[in-house]
Amino acid sequence: MSMVISARYLPWLDRKGQFSALKAVTLALMFAPGVWTAAQLAAGWLQPKPITLAIHATGDWAIRFLVVSLMITPLRRIADWPKLILVRRMVGVTAFVYALVHFTLYITDQQWDLWVVGREIALRFYLTIGFVALLGLATLAATSTDAMIRRLGAPRWGRLHKIVYTLAAIGLLHYMIQSKLDISRALFILGLYIFFMLHRMLQKRNIATHFVSLMGLGVVAATLTALIEALWYHLRNGVDMGRILLNNFNFLDGFQLSSDFEWTDLTSAWGVVGLGLGLALINAVLKIKTARPA
Numbered sequence: 513m514s515m516v517i518s519a520r521y522l523p524w525l526d527r528k529g530q531f532s533a534l535k536a537v538t539l540a541l542m543f544a545p546g547v548w549t550a551a552q553l554a555a556g557w558l559q560p561k562p563i564t565l566a567i568h569a570t571g572d573w574a575i576r577f578l579v580v581s582l583m584i585t586p587l588r589r590i591a592d593w594p595k596l597i598l599v600r601r602m603v604g605v606t607a608f609v610y611a612l613v614h615f616t617l618y619i620t621d622q623q624w625d626l627w628v629v630g631r632e633i634a635l636r637f638y639l640t641i642g643f644v645a646l647l648g649l650a651t652l653a654a655t656s657t658d659a660m661i662r663r664l665g666a667p668r669w670g671r672l673h674k675i676v677y678t679l680a681a682i683g684l685l686h687y688m689i690q691s692k693l694d695i696s697r698a699l700f701i702l703g704l705y706i707f708f709m710l711h712r713m714l715q716k717r718n719i720a721t722h723f724v725s726l727m728g729l730g731v732v733a734a735t736l737t738a739l740i741e742a743l744w745y746h747l748r749n750g751v752d753m754g755r756i757l758l759n760n761f762n763f764l765d766g767f768q769l770s771s772d773f774e775w776t777d778l779t780s781a782w783g784v785v786g787l788g789l790g791l792a793l794i795n796a797v798l799k800i801k802t803a804r805p806a
Contacts, residue, residue, distance in 0.1 A: 703784035730788015
């Protein structure tokens with residue numbers, strides 16, 4: 513009997529204890545980046561600084577999974593996919609696991625000298641906020657079980673877990689600072705965060721989700737992303753903001769032609785516009801199918 517009960521809590525099973533292809537595929541996707549990074553590290557492919565590159569890889573995936581966890585509820589509505597909610601907790605906990613590995617690798621890189629680690633966290637702003645985000649994620653992961661929801665009560669638990677939006681913003685700032693000269697990947701993830709936070713605001717105001725509203729969100733989120741990039745480089749490197757904005761919104765300049773004649777390096781702003789267009793089209797197609805008579 514105990515084996516049957518425990519089987520219900522296996523991550524690839526749903527609440528009824530039945531196999532869930534969605535959860536199984538999600539679990540595999542969650543593991544894949546970590547396994548690949550570990551394999552690269554073991555094979556000596558991460559050169560010239562293996563631990564440093566592994567630190568960056570796990571940190572990248574931590575913030576990606578954290579933002580993806582925030583995308584799940586909006587995507588469930590946009591794509592009319594209610595079962596997507598089954599993997600939200602899994603993705604959120606995975607983000608914490610990658611963040612914990614990220615921090616553990618950093619300690620390893622410091623030869624496990626906790627005095628040095630503590631000093632660096634205290635003195636370096638981006639490490640301070642990164643550590644704060646890690647502590648916050650640890651709190652959310654520890655209280656993510658059904659037992660903790662019952663113990664805290666749903667209202668209190670809900671208020672606690674709303675700090676995930678702030679933690680994601682802190683994590684993104686940490687990511688951008690440590691990215692130094694090239695913040696393009698961080699900016700695109702920031703654009704996703706802005707898009708889905710704006711969608712959350714529309715939902716609170718009972719504004720319908722449809723093609724126009726999603727495209728509007730894409731344009732607004734892209735504009736904010738471009739403005740943040742321009743301000744970032746202006747404050748950090750003294751680059752003229754107009755120059756950065758022009759590069760973001762000039763579609764042709766948003767690409768660079770590589771030596772093998774493939775288009776690369778689409779700006780983050782255009783990437784966010786593309787996201788809005790893709791989701792708008794998905795939503796429109798689903799609504800057309802739903803509206804058709806049986």
